Amino acid sequence: MATLTLDNVRKNYGQTEVIHGVSIDVTDGEFIVIVGPSGCGKSTLLRMVAGLETITSGDVRIGPDRVNDREPMDRNIAMVFQNYALYPHMSVYDNMAYGLKIAGTPRDEIAARVATAARMLQLEPYLQRRPRELSGGQRQRVAMGRAIVRKPAVFLFDEPLSNLDAKLRVQMRLEIKALQRDLGVTSLYVTHDQVEAMTLADRMIVMNAGVAEQIGAPLEVYADPATTFVAGFIGSPPMNFLPGGSLGLNAPTAGIRPEQLRRAEGDDVRLSATVRYAEALGAESLVHMVTDEGTQICLRQDGRAAPPSLGERLSLAFDPSDLCLFDEGGTRLRRI
Amino acid sequence: MATLTLDNVRKNYGQTEVIHGVSIDVTDGEFIVIVGPSGCGKSTLLRMVAGLETITSGDVRIGPDRVNDREPMDRNIAMVFQNYALYPHMSVYDNMAYGLKIAGTPRDEIAARVATAARMLQLEPYLQRRPRELSGGQRQRVAMGRAIVRKPAVFLFDEPLSNLDAKLRVQMRLEIKALQRDLGVTSLYVTHDQVEAMTLADRMIVMNAGVAEQIGAPLEVYADPATTFVAGFIGSPPMNFLPGGSLGLNAPTAGIRPEQLRRAEGDDVRLSATVRYAEALGAESLVHMVTDEGTQICLRQDGRAAPPSLGERLSLAFDPSDLCLFDEGGTRLRRI
Amino acid sequence: ATDIQWWHAFSGRLGELLEAQVADFNESQSDYRVIATHKGNYSEALNAGIAAFRAGQQPHLLQVFEVGTATMMGARGAIKPVFEVMEESGLPFDESAYLPAVTGYYTTVDGQMLSFPYNSSTPVMYVNLDKLAEAGIDADVDLTTWSQVDEVLTQLRDAGVSCPFTTSWQSWVHLETLSARHDQPFATQENGFAGFDTELVFNGPVQVAHIEMLGEWARDGRFTYAGRRNEAGANFRAGECAIFTESSAGYAGVKAEADFDFDIRPLPYWDNVEGAPLNTIIGGASVWVMAGKSDDEYRGVAAFLNYLSSPEVQAQWHQDTGYLPITQAAYDLTREQGFYDENPGTEVAVEQMTAQEPTGNSKGLRLGSFDQIRTIIDEELEGVWAGNKTAQQALDTAVERGNPLLRRFEQANR
Amino acid sequence: MEKRVTFKGWKLPLLLLAPQIIVTAIFFFWPAGQAIWQSLFIPDPFGLSMQYVGLGNFEYLLQDRYYRAAFVTTAIFSISVTVVTMVVALLLAVMADRLIKGSGTYRTLLIWPYAVAPAVAGVLWMFMFNTRVGVVTWYLGQMGYSWNHVLNQNEAMTLVVIASAWGRISYNFLFFLAGLQAIPRSVIEAAAIDGARFWTRFRTIVLPLLSPVTFFLLVVNIIYAFFETFGVIHTITGGGPQQATTTLVYKVYADGFVGQDLGSSAAQSVILLVLVAILTVIQFKYIERKVHY
Amino acid sequence: MVEKRGLGHWMTHAGLILGVLVICFPIWLAFVASTVSQPEIVRPPMPLLPGDRLIENYSKALFSGVNAPVWLMLFNSGVMALGITFGKIVISLLSAFAIVYFRFPGRKLFFWLIFLTLMLPVEVRIVPTYEVIAGLGLLNSYTGLILPLVASATATFLFRQFFLTVPDELAEAARVDGAGPMRFFFDILLPMSRTNIAALFVILFIYGWNQYLWPLLITTDPSMNTVVMGIRQMFPSGDDIADWPVIMATSILAMLPPVMVVILMQNLFVRGLVESDK
Numbered sequence A, B: 001m002a003t004l005t006l007d008n009v010r011k012n013y014g015q016t017e018v019i020h021g022v023s024i025d026v027t028d029g030e031f032i033v034i035v036g037p038s039g040c041g042k043s044t045l046l047r048m049v050a051g052l053e054t055i056t057s058g059d060v061r062i063g064p065d066r067v068n069d070r071e072p073m074d075r076n077i078a079m080v081f082q083n084y085a086l087y088p089h090m091s092v093y094d095n096m097a098y099g100l101k102i103a104g105t106p107r108d109e110i111a112a113r114v115a116t117a118a119r120m121l122q123l124e125p126y127l128q129r130r131p132r133e134l135s136g137g138q139r140q141r142v143a144m145g146r147a148i149v150r151k152p153a154v155f156l157f158d159e160p161l162s163n164l165d166a167k168l169r170v171q172m173r174l175e176i177k178a179l180q181r182d183l184g185v186t187s188l189y190v191t192h193d194q195v196e197a198m199t200l201a202d203r204m205i206v207m208n209a210g211v212a213e214q215i216g217a218p219l220e221v222y223a224d225p226a227t228t229f230v231a232g233f234i235g236s237p238p239m240n241f242l243p244g245g246s247l248g249l250n251a252p253t254a255g256i257r258p259e260q261l262r263r264a265e266g267d268d269v270r271l272s273a274t275v276r277y278a279e280a281l282g283a284e285s286l287v288h289m290v291t292d293e294g295t296q297i298c299l300r301q302d303g304r305a306a307p308p309s310l311g312e313r314l315s316l317a318f319d320p321s322d323l324c325l326f327d328e329g330g331t332r333l334r335r336i
Numbered sequence C: 001a002t003d004i005q006w007w008h009a010f011s012g013r014l015g016e017l018l019e020a021q022v023a024d025f026n027e028s029q030s031d032y033r034v035i036a037t038h039k040g041n042y043s044e045a046l047n048a049g050i051a052a053f054r055a056g057q058q059p060h061l062l063q064v065f066e067v068g069t070a071t072m073m074g075a076r077g078a079i080k081p082v083f084e085v086m087e088e089s090g091l092p093f094d095e096s097a098y099l100p101a102v103t104g105y106y107t108t109v110d111g112q113m114l115s116f117p118y119n120s121s122t123p124v125m126y127v128n129l130d131k132l133a134e135a136g137i138d139a140d141v142d143l144t145t146w147s148q149v150d151e152v153l154t155q156l157r158d159a160g161v162s163c164p165f166t167t168s169w170q171s172w173v174h175l176e177t178l179s180a181r182h183d184q185p186f187a188t189q190e191n192g193f194a195g196f197d198t199e200l201v202f203n204g205p206v207q208v209a210h211i212e213m214l215g216e217w218a219r220d221g222r223f224t225y226a227g228r229r230n231e232a233g234a235n236f237r238a239g240e241c242a243i244f245t246e247s248s249a250g251y252a253g254v255k256a257e258a259d260f261d262f263d264i265r266p267l268p269y270w271d272n273v274e275g276a277p278l279n280t281i282i283g284g285a286s287v288w289v290m291a292g293k294s295d296d297e298y299r300g301v302a303a304f305l306n307y308l309s310s311p312e313v314q315a316q317w318h319q320d321t322g323y324l325p326i327t328q329a330a331y332d333l334t335r336e337q338g339f340y341d342e343n344p345g346t347e348v349a350v351e352q353m354t355a356q357e358p359t360g361n362s363k364g365l366r367l368g369s370f371d372q373i374r375t376i377i378d379e380e381l382e383g384v385w386a387g388n389k390t391a392q393q394a395l396d397t398a399v400e401r402g403n404p405l406l407r408r409f410e411q412a413n414r
Numbered sequence D: 001m002e003k004r005v006t007f008k009g010w011k012l013p014l015l016l017l018a019p020q021i022i023v024t025a026i027f028f029f030w031p032a033g034q035a036i037w038q039s040l041f042i043p044d045p046f047g048l049s050m051q052y053v054g055l056g057n058f059e060y061l062l063q064d065r066y067y068r069a070a071f072v073t074t075a076i077f078s079i080s081v082t083v084v085t086m087v088v089a090l091l092l093a094v095m096a097d098r099l100i101k102g103s104g105t106y107r108t109l110l111i112w113p114y115a116v117a118p119a120v121a122g123v124l125w126m127f128m129f130n131t132r133v134g135v136v137t138w139y140l141g142q143m144g145y146s147w148n149h150v151l152n153q154n155e156a157m158t159l160v161v162i163a164s165a166w167g168r169i170s171y172n173f174l175f176f177l178a179g180l181q182a183i184p185r186s187v188i189e190a191a192a193i194d195g196a197r198f199w200t201r202f203r204t205i206v207l208p209l210l211s212p213v214t215f216f217l218l219v220v221n222i223i224y225a226f227f228e229t230f231g232v233i234h235t236i237t238g239g240g241p242q243q244a245t246t247t248l249v250y251k252v253y254a255d256g257f258v259g260q261d262l263g264s265s266a267a268q269s270v271i272l273l274v275l276v277a278i279l280t281v282i283q284f285k286y287i288e289r290k291v292h293y
Numbered sequence E: 001m002v003e004k005r006g007l008g009h010w011m012t013h014a015g016l017i018l019g020v021l022v023i024c025f026p027i028w029l030a031f032v033a034s035t036v037s038q039p040e041i042v043r044p045p046m047p048l049l050p051g052d053r054l055i056e057n058y059s060k061a062l063f064s065g066v067n068a069p070v071w072l073m074l075f076n077s078g079v080m081a082l083g084i085t086f087g088k089i090v091i092s093l094l095s096a097f098a099i100v101y102f103r104f105p106g107r108k109l110f111f112w113l114i115f116l117t118l119m120l121p122v123e124v125r126i127v128p129t130y131e132v133i134a135g136l137g138l139l140n141s142y143t144g145l146i147l148p149l150v151a152s153a154t155a156t157f158l159f160r161q162f163f164l165t166v167p168d169e170l171a172e173a174a175r176v177d178g179a180g181p182m183r184f185f186f187d188i189l190l191p192m193s194r195t196n197i198a199a200l201f202v203i204l205f206i207y208g209w210n211q212y213l214w215p216l217l218i219t220t221d222p223s224m225n226t227v228v229m230g231i232r233q234m235f236p237s238g239d240d241i242a243d244w245p246v247i248m249a250t251s252i253l254a255m256l257p258p259v260m261v262v263i264l265m266q267n268l269f270v271r272g273l274v275e276s277d278k
C-alpha cells in the first residue's frame, strides 16, 4: 500500500503527443477512476504507471520511489486487464499462484494466500478449473484474484468490466468496490462508462484527448463540471445546453441537467419546448423536446406522472441557481 | 404490411419442449417486443416466424395465409440479426440491394429504393464502403436498411442493438422506434433488455422458460405485473419482494417498487432497514438495505437528497395501494 | 574377412542366379566377402554408382550396362582398369582367353581390358510356337527377314492374336543393332570409337524405313508396345505375345516361366539392304572396378573376378541366363556338355555375334551421355508408336536433340 | 503485424534463432550458393573436372525445346491438379456442411489419403491403371476403351493429375469444411430471407466468403503440385511418354541424377530458386495483408 | 436451418457416400491385392474382395522384403519422421519466439533469410544439397536423412502466425507477474501452443514419413532405406513381373503409421490448422 504520484506525465508516439501532461497525487488507499471516451489516452496513462509503456517525460512515483525506469515486476503493482489475460492452460489456482511462484514464495504461503483470495472472491469451488470453463463473471474474479494475492502497493484496472453483460457489470462493480475498500489498496481504474466511474471512484479523472479536464469526487464533478465536455460526458441523459442569450444570460452557454428542469406550474415559465418523443421507463420518464430556438433538450420526470403526448408544447421551469455557465471554449464560468 | 398471428405455437428440440404454446394477434403496424432472460426461447419464437426453424405445432399466419410450410424467402418478411449478418464482401449499397436484385427488381427502382433508405438512415456517405469499414452503429443501420428496402409485411429483429455500446444503443433505439412508426410495418422485436422493451413496445411479451408470462403495453406491465417473474424482470432495480407475513398481509409475497418506497416522516413507518451501501448516480441515488427479517431491498431517492451513510437504520414508508400481492407460485393475487 | 561391395541391376531370376554365384564364391574362401546389392535398373545402378563416387562412398564393383561404357571410360580417375587389378593381384590373367567379339567392346585401343564383361548379350528373336499354331502357321515358318515377319504378323493378327509382336529395348534392337546389322552408321567417328567429336546419324533411310514399319504395326495392332526396357518380357512370358525381340539374356526368364513351346531365332534383317546381315552388337553389362580402395580390397576383387571367369562358372552362367560365354573355354565346355543340342536356339546369339567380321559400323557404340540419348530415342519412338510422329520426324528430332548432349559430353571431357 | 510488448535484449533472441539459422545456412544457403556456382560450369559426372562455361548452361537450357516445354507441362499439371483437387473437395465439403450431424464421420473416412505418401499414391494408381494387370484398365477395356498411359500422353497426364490430386482432396476438404462452417449461419439465413435459394446463395454469398480459404488452398496446392508430386510422377510415368509429364522439378532430378548433367541441373535449380523466391515474396505480402471477413 | 429437410438430406448422404467410396477405392484395392496371390492379380480382372493370403503376404513383406525387410524400413521411416518432426518443431518454436517477441538488430534480415526458405523444398536444390551431405560424410545416416529436411520455414511461419494471435495482454500479465522471456516461453507460450504443436506434429510426421526423393538419393545402404522409397525399389528392373501382393502389402504397411497418426489426432489436427489460420 502506498501513495502514487503522477507529475506532469507525457507520452509521445513518434511526433504525436497522446498524453499532454497529467499530474495527480493519489493518497494511500484511494480509488481513482480515469474516465473518458475511447482513444483519449486512458490506457496509455495506466500502462505508463504499470511500466508497460515508456514514459516520455514527467515522473511516476510509487510511494517515495521514482519508478520510471523500473521493470513492471519491480514496481510492486498488480494489473487487471480488460480481457482478463488469464493464462488459458493453467487452472484458476495456478493463475493466481503464478506470480508468487516466480517470486519464489514458499509453497505453503502461496497456498494460504490463494486460499484467502479464493474465499474472498467465492472462487473456492473453481480452483481446479481452466479459465475457459468459467463464466465471464468468474473469469473476472480470477483476474482480480491474481492481482490480490500479490499484495501489491497499487492495483491497476483497465476496463475490467467491459466484457461483461449489463447485469453482471452492475454486480461486479459493487464487488470490486467492496473488495478495494476491505483491502485498502491504492487503485487506478480505467473505464469509459460514467456510471461505473460515478459509483466506484473516490476521485475521478475525466480525460479528453490526452488532457485531464477535471479531477474530483464524483458528485462534485457531476454537480459542478469544469467544462462542457465533462458536463456532457458525466450524467445520462447528459446535461442540456442552451445558448445563454436565449435565457437572457451574459454567457455563451448555459447548462442544466434534465432532472433540474420541471414543468412550469403558474408563471415561473423560463422555457417552452415541443415534445418530440417520450420514453416511459417505469420509475421515470424521459421527455425529449426541441426548444423554440431549435435546441434539443431532455426532461426527466417521475414515472407516475403521465408523459406528455407527442407534439405537445410544454412550459418549463428551473431554478436559476442550478444553471452552469460556460465560455466559448467550453470552460466553466464560475460566479465568484 | 399485414397482421401476424401466432396460434398456440410450440417448439420441441427432440424431447425437450422449449416453447410451450404462445398465442398472440398482432395488428397491422403494431410493434411487439419479446423480452425475457437468456435462453427463454425468444430467438426460437422469432426464428419460427422467419421460417428458419420448423414449427412443431400451432400455426403462424401472416395476413390471412398460414405460412408454416413456406421457406423464409416466401414469407415476405425481413429480419435484422443481432450480429447484423451483413454480407462482408459486398458494399453497403449491394448489401441493401441484394434482396431486390434476387427478386428481379428493375435497376432504376433498386437504386431509388436504396437511395431512399440510405437517406432515411443517413447512410449516403457510406454506400460504397464494405461493412468492416463501418462503425458498429453504421453497420446496424445498414442492417436496418437492408430490411427496409424490401418493404416486407413484417419486420423481425433479434436483439439488434446488443452489440452496440450503451450510448449508441440509446440513440439507435430511438431511431428504430421512429422509423417503424414512419413506415408502419408490423414488427416483432426480441431483446433481453427491459429498458429497450419498455421504450420500444406498443405491446410486449414477457417470456420465461418458453412461456409467455404476460402480454401487454409496457407501462401496464410495469405497473401491474402478472407474476413475480415479470415484476422482477421489468424495472431496474427490480421490485422489492417482502414476505407478506412481515407486513401483516394475507398473501405469501408482497412487492413494492424502489421508487414507491420513501423515508418515513413522522409515524407512517411501515418498515425498518439497515443501509448496506448507497450508489450516488447524480440525478438519483440507489440505497441498498437489509430489512430486519434479512430481505434485501432497494430505495430510489432523488440525487439532490443526501444519501444515508452505511450502517444507518432507516424507517421506510409506502402507500399500501402500491403493493402487488402474489401467491406461492408467484402469480398475482388481484384484489377484486 | 574383407568386404567387397558389388552394386548391380539384377532382380528376379537373374538376381537369384547372381546371388547364387556370390554365395558360392563366399563359401569357397574365407578372406573376402562379396556383398551384392540391387540398385534398381541399369540406369539407376549406374547413377547410384556415380553419385556414390562423388560422395566418396563408391562400391568396389559396379555393374554398368553397355550404354554407360563411354561414360566410365571417360572417368579415368574414377575407375581402376581390370587389367591393372588383375596384374597387381598376381593371379593368372590371360586376356587372350576371352572371346574378342565380347571383350573388344570393353578394352582400350591397345587391347587392355578396362572392365570385366560379366554379362554380355545380343538381341535375338523369341517365338511362341503355340501362338503360331493357334493361327495355323507352321512352326518352321521362315522368319529370316523383316518382310517375312511382316507377313506372319499379319496372319497372326487376322487370326485374332491380341499381341502378335512386341519388343524390349527398342533402341538397342531396332536402331543400334539394326544399324550395325545393315552396315549403317549410327554415329560418326565409327560410332564414337574413333573420338569424342562424334555426331548422331541414325536418321538414315534404312533406319527410317524400319521404324516406319514398326510404327505401322503399332497402329494396326501388330505391335504392342510395353515399355522402354524389358517390360515386354512379362507379356511374352505370360503367353500373350507371339513374337518378341529381346536380349539373349531373356532366356533365363522365358525358360523359367513360359508354359508354352518357344523357339529362339536370329534377329531378322532387310534382305534388300546391301551388306546385310552383318553381326549384331553387344549389350548387357560389364563390371567396373572403382578407384579409391585399398590393395587388399583389390586383391579380393581380383579373386572374385577370377572366380567369375572360370570355365565352369562361366558355362553355367551362359547356360542359365542366355548371356554370352566370355571365354573360349566356357563356350567349348558348353558345347561339350551338349547344351546347344538339347536346347535348340541357345547358340544363335553366339553365332550371330561372331558370324561376320565387324565393320566400323558394327563394332558397337561408344557414345557419351548415351543413356540420355537412349531416353531421347525412346521418347521419340514412343511418339511414332502413339501415332503422333512419322518415323522420319521422330528420328530427325532424336538426332537433333541428342547431338547437343554429345557436345556437352565432349566439353566436359576435354 | 507486430506485437505491442516485447522483451528487451539482443543476445537471447540471437541464441534462440541460432539453430534455425545454422541449419538453414548449411542446408539451404550453402547448397543454393553451390547451385549458383555450379551453374556456371559443366562438370563431368564423377566430379573429377569441370569446364567454365559462363552462362552457357542457361543458354543451353533455354534453347532446349523440352525445357521450355517443361514449363508448359508444369503449368498444365499444376493447374489441373489444383482445379481437380479443389472442385472435388469443395463439392464434398459443401455436402458435408449441409449435414446437421455426421460430417465428422465423413471427415474421418475422407481424411485417409492425406496420409498416403505421393510415391505410394503413385504406386496405387499405377496398379489400378497398369496396362497389364490394372483393374480399371481391364474394366475400361471391357467398355471398349483401351487405356495406355505408357504411350498416350494425355492419358499419362490425366493419370498423374488424378493420382496427385487424390491425396490432396482430403486436405482441401478439411479446410473448405472449416471455412464453410466458419461462415456465420446468420449471413446465410439473411440471404435466405432476402430471397436467395441454394444456388444463388452459394454463388453470391458462400463462394465469395470462402475466398480467403480458396486463395490459401490455391497457393498450397500449386506449391504441392510443383514440388511434392515428384514421387507420383517418378512411380507412374517417369516423366514420359515423351516428357509429357516431365515437370520442372522432375527435370532437375532427371538431368542431375539420371542424366548426370550437373551443370544443367544446377542451372535449373537456380531458375527454380528465383521463381520460387518471387512466389514466396508475393505470397508473403499477401498473407500479411490478407483480407479477413 | 434453411432448406435442410427431406429428400435433399438423403441425396447429400448419397453424394458423400459415393465420394467416400471413390476416394477410398485405391486403398481398398491395395488391401485386396495384399491378401491374394500373384496369379490372381496378373490374370485380370483381379478380385475386388479380400483373399486368404493376408498373413503369408504380410509376413513375407515384413520379414524378407526385397532388399531389406520391411520392418527395418518402417523403423527407419519412423526414426526419420520423428527426427524431422521434433527437430523442426523445436527449432521453429525457438526462432518464431525470437522473431515475434523481440526487437533486435538484424531481426528483419533474419526474418527474410528464414522465410525465403518457406516454399523451397529440398527437391529444388537437390544436387548441391546431396553434395553437402556427402561432403559431411552423412550419407546413409539418420542425421543425413533428417537435418536437411529440418531446414525449412513452414513450421516457423505457422508458429509466428500463432504467436501473433496470442493477446499482447498475456505477455504483459506475465511481465507484471515477474516472468522473464524464457519463463514466459516455457510457462505460457509453450503450453498454449499445444494444439498447434499437435497439428504440426501431424503435418510434419506425414511430411517426414512420406519423403521419397531424398532418402532415395542418400541411402545407398539398403539397411537405411525408408519404406516409401523402398516400395519403389521393390519393382523389378523390368525383366520380371512385380510381386504385386508383397508390394501392395508393403504399401499398406507404409501408409499405416501416418494414417493412424492422422485419424487418431484428427481433432487436434483440424483444430490446430483452422485456429492457427493455416
Ligand SMILES: Nc1ncnc2c1ncn2[C@@H]1O[C@H](COP(=O)(O)OP(=O)(O)OP(=O)(O)O)[C@@H](O)[C@H]1O
Residues within 6 Å of the ligand: A013, A018, A036, A037, A038, A039, A040, A041, A042, A043, A044, A045, A192
Ligand atoms: N502504439 C501506438 N502508436 C501510436 N499511437 C498509439 C499507440 N497506442 C495508442 N496510440 C494512440 O494513443 C491514443 C490513446 O490510446 P489509448 O489506448 O490510451 O486510448 P483509451 O483511452 O484507452 O481508449 P479505449 O477506451 O478505446 O481503450 C489513441 O489515439 C491511440 O490511437
Ligand SMILES: Nc1ncnc2c1ncn2[C@@H]1O[C@H](COP(=O)(O)OP(=O)(O)OP(=O)(O)O)[C@@H](O)[C@H]1O
Residues within 6 Å of the ligand: B013, B018, B036, B037, B038, B039, B040, B041, B042, B043, B044, B045, B192
Ligand atoms: N438446436 C437446438 N437444439 C436443442 N436446444 C436448443 C437448440 N437451439 C436452442 N435450444 C434451446 O432452446 C432454448 C431457447 O433458446 P433461444 O435461443 O430461443 O433463447 P433466447 O431467449 O433467444 O436466448 P438469448 O437471449 O441467449 O439469445 C434454450 O434453452 C436453448 O438451449
Ligand SMILES: O=P(O)(O)OC[C@H](O)CO
Residues within 6 Å of the ligand: C042, C065, C066, C067, C119, C120, C121, C122, C169, C172, C230, C247, C248, C249, C250, C282, C283, C284, C285
Ligand atoms: O537385358 P540385357 O542385360 O541383355 O541388356 C540389354 C541392353 O543391352 C541394355 O542396354
Ligand SMILES: [Mg+2]
Residues within 6 Å of the ligand: A042, A043, A044
Ligand atoms: Mg483502452
Ligand SMILES: [Mg+2]
Residues within 6 Å of the ligand: B042, B043, B044, B158
Ligand atoms: Mg437469442
